[in-house]
Amino acid sequence: MKAMVVFALMLIFGVFSADLPFSSAQTIFNVLDYGAKADGKTDDSNAFSAAWKAACSAATQNPTVVVPRSKDFLVYPLTFQGPCKSSNISFQVIGTINAPSSPSAWRGRNSRRWLIFHGVTGLLITGNGTFNGHGSEWWDLSCTDHPNMAGCATVIPMALNIISCKQSTISDIYTIDSAKFHVVVNQSSDILVENVHVTAPESSPNTDGIHVELSQNVLVNNSVIATGDDCVSIGELSSNITVSYITCGPGHGVSIGSLGKYGNSVKVEDIHVKKINFKGTTNGVRIKTWQIGLGYVRNISFEHITLESVKNPIYIDQYYCDINGTRGNCEPKSTGVHISEVTYDDIVGTSSSNTAINLNCSQSVACTGIHLSSIKIESDKSGKQVISECTNAHGTNSGVVQPKSCLQS
Ligand SMILES: *[C@@H]1O[C@H](CO)[C@@H](O)[C@H](O)[C@H]1NC(C)=O
Ligand SMILES: *[C@@H]1O[C@H](CO)[C@@H](O)[C@H](O)[C@H]1NC(C)=O
Ligand SMILES: *[C@@H]1O[C@H](CO)[C@@H](O)[C@H](O)[C@H]1NC(C)=O
Ligand SMILES: *[C@@H]1O[C@H](CO)[C@@H](O)[C@H](O)[C@H]1NC(C)=O
Ligand SMILES: *[C@@H]1O[C@H](CO)[C@@H](O)[C@H](O)[C@H]1NC(C)=O
Ligand SMILES: *[C@@H]1O[C@H](CO)[C@@H](O)[C@H](O)[C@H]1NC(C)=O
Ligand SMILES: *[C@@H]1O[C@H](CO)[C@@H](O)[C@H](O)[C@H]1NC(C)=O
Ligand SMILES: *[C@@H]1O[C@H](CO)[C@@H](O)[C@H](O)[C@H]1NC(C)=O
Numbered sequence: 001m002k003a004m005v006v007f008a009l010m011l012i013f014g015v016f017s018a019d020l021p022f023s024s025a026q027t028i029f030n031v032l033d034y035g036a037k038a039d040g041k042t043d044d045s046n047a048f049s050a051a052w053k054a055a056c057s058a059a060t061q062n063p064t065v066v067v068p069r070s071k072d073f074l075v076y077p078l079t080f081q082g083p084c085k086s087s088n089i090s091f092q093v094i095g096t097i098n099a100p101s102s103p104s105a106w107r108g109r110n111s112r113r114w115l116i117f118h119g120v121t122g123l124l125i126t127g128n129g130t131f132n133g134h135g136s137e138w139w140d141l142s143c144t145d146h147p148n149m150a151g152c153a154t155v156i157p158m159a160l161n162i163i164s165c166k167q168s169t170i171s172d173i174y175t176i177d178s179a180k181f182h183v184v185v186n187q188s189s190d191i192l193v194e195n196v197h198v199t200a201p202e203s204s205p206n207t208d209g210i211h212v213e214l215s216q217n218v219l220v221n222n223s224v225i226a227t228g229d230d231c232v233s234i235g236e237l238s239s240n241i242t243v244s245y246i247t248c249g250p251g252h253g254v255s256i257g258s259l260g261k262y263g264n265s266v267k268v269e270d271i272h273v274k275k276i277n278f279k280g281t282t283n284g285v286r287i288k289t290w291q292i293g294l295g296y297v298r299n300i301s302f303e304h305i306t307l308e309s310v311k312n313p314i315y316i317d318q319y320y321c322d323i324n325g326t327r328g329n330c331e332p333k334s335t336g337v338h339i340s341e342v343t344y345d346d347i348v349g350t351s352s353s354n355t356a357i358n359l360n361c362s363q364s365v366a367c368t369g370i371h372l373s374s375i376k377i378e379s380d381k382s383g384k385q386v387i388s389e390c391t392n393a394h395g396t397n398s399g400v401v402q403p404k405s406c407l408q409s
Pocket of ligand 3: 184186187
């Protein structure tokens, strides 16, 4: 009897606070509580892994892994594995998570990816913290930039990988200096990437901002991306992808592709790119396919786009053949990816090259259903004219199209 009174009093006075190991009620999983040192030198991987495992197996609503403020964490390649018990799980980053900077630190580990979230449903990666890939030593080894260097690296880590996830969001985070792609969404569906900031030097090789592949129902919205490669790139077997409200540059623009590199059958459709500001990029909106590719790219739109000194503002390149970082000799092939139903609407601004519109379609499988409307692109040099060039490109124009359209009917 007495014991029960004491127990009741303990409950009333809140003796059982969140600090007690009542893990079934726990919602916050702070990596510091799992042994992270956060001194920027000690390997914090085990603490991150333990915090994730505890959160992922918690039965509470929305368990949250917290990476706290003003701390420097060092994390080696790590997989955060799902599925998790709760229908939602958050990974909140306020501090900075650093990758090891020396490529030799990756020896014996998977040097293709740094952080992987795999098989998670209802994942939210958020916070105003930073993922720092410390990629500069990798860039110096990259075969893309150093094709003739003995021992150059072709397998280079991509920073934040969302693989086989569903109904998940990445928002607000900063990702900087990845060794290769910054954010990869692969084999996933119903994904929102919003308010992210991606930064790497203009000269850094293959540092794409956000890469989406083998995925459906993805929205990449309201983000600022400045890197050495594509701001957003869309790869094989992707559909219903929207990319909107992006500030892009420096970098290589927004790309669908490259596709069909291995002679495979491409299926990419329902891709909508709108409200993009390109600043000093090498390309604006680009579709690039390999001559040996098969299959299709269809139902694509590029709308409400502004350009400031963009080298190739509107570009279809069906002769892509990047060999060791330089454009190789691509002998003519009898194959090709069929590009159809591509709309370019309301695209205005300046080009830094003479060719503002370049629709270089396959000699074997022509582009069809290209629509150009409300296009006004001028040279960024006063008094200079820009032109359109079309090869095997069929479709229609409406409204102002400047430079004058060269589409065949
Ligand atoms: C779980 O996540 C989904 C997708 O982000 C969201 O629609 C839903 O409201 C979330 N539920 C809870 C309880 O947070
Ligand atoms: C980052 O987020 C934390 C927690 O939400 C907040 O306290 C802090 O003020 C934010 N810092 C900045 C620079 O926005
Ligand atoms: C996406 O996943 C496929 C299948 O596992 C893999 O072959 C491909 O390399 C991945 N792409 C990226 C960019 O990680
Ligand atoms: C396309 O994706 C969006 C998310 O970006 C989703 O809201 C919409 O339902 C999807 N459409 C179809 C037809 O699945
Ligand atoms: C995308 O971002 C813009 C700009 O912040 C916002 O107005 C719009 O509602 C967002 N779109 C969606 C579908 O969330
Ligand atoms: C094109 O894509 C949009 C949005 O994903 C979709 O609503 C529409 O049905 C598609 N059109 C065709 C002809 O497939
Ligand atoms: C189209 O691609 C072919 C093959 O790479 C190239 O020779 C040609 O110059 C390109 N045309 C234009 C207008 O860029
Ligand atoms: C590309 O680079 C690799 C590694 O340096 C080399 O073995 C290969 O011969 C190069 N290929 C071409 C076509 O230059």
